[in-house]
Amino acid sequence: MKQRKEIISATRAILHECVQLAPQWDREINNVTITINSRLTACAGRANILKGEIQISLPYFADDGNFNTALREVVTHELAHLLSPPTLKGRKRDVHGRAWRAMHRLLGGNGDRCHTLELAAGYHRNTRGRTARVAVSCGCGCGQPMKLGPT
Numbered sequence: 001m002k003q004r005k006e007i008i009s010a011t012r013a014i015l016h017e018c019v020q021l022a023p024q025w026d027r028e029i030n031n032v033t034i035t036i037n038s039r040l041t042a043c044a045g046r047a048n049i050l051k052g053e054i055q056i057s058l059p060y061f062a063d064d065g066n067f068n069t070a071l072r073e074v075v076t077h078e079l080a081h082l083l084s085p086p087t088l089k090g091r092k093r094d095v096h097g098r099a100w101r102a103m104h105r106l107l108g109g110n111g112d113r114c115h116t117l118e119l120a121a122g123y124h125r126n127t128r129g130r131t132a133r134v135a136v137s138c139g140c141g142c143g144q145p146m147k148l149g150p151t
């Protein structure tokens with residue numbers, strides 16, 4: 001299981017590589033704030049354009065497999081949102097339009113908008129969209145699962 005510091009360190013290394021791929025965006029990329037969100041279970045990452053922030057999901061990237069295979073894709077995906085504002089498609093915002101896809105590819109991403117990642121062991125997706133709860137076994141030895149976190 002990966003810890004927050006490992007995820008932040010790897011994310012910063014990916015951002016550094018993005019500066020090498022797109023030096024014209026170095027100031028913007030270097031000013032990006034990285035946060036790890038333990039409540040983010042509906043998606044693997046989130047970009048906040050107003051704050052210049054990328055949130056990375058701990059429930060997805062605590063898993064070594066996801067960390068090794070998908071972190072780069074998610075970081076470049078969210079960074080592309082920060083660097084290419086959404087366009088309008090008719091009356092609707094097109095956040096994954098041509099400009100975003102081009103930016104994602106420029107940063108080394110594949111231009112895809114979806115993933116098929118599973119949450120790390122011990123986490124589950126809260127269908128009410130609130131917070132991930134960690135499942136642990138009861139300490140008395142009965143083996144019954146206990147849910148930790150808000151009810």
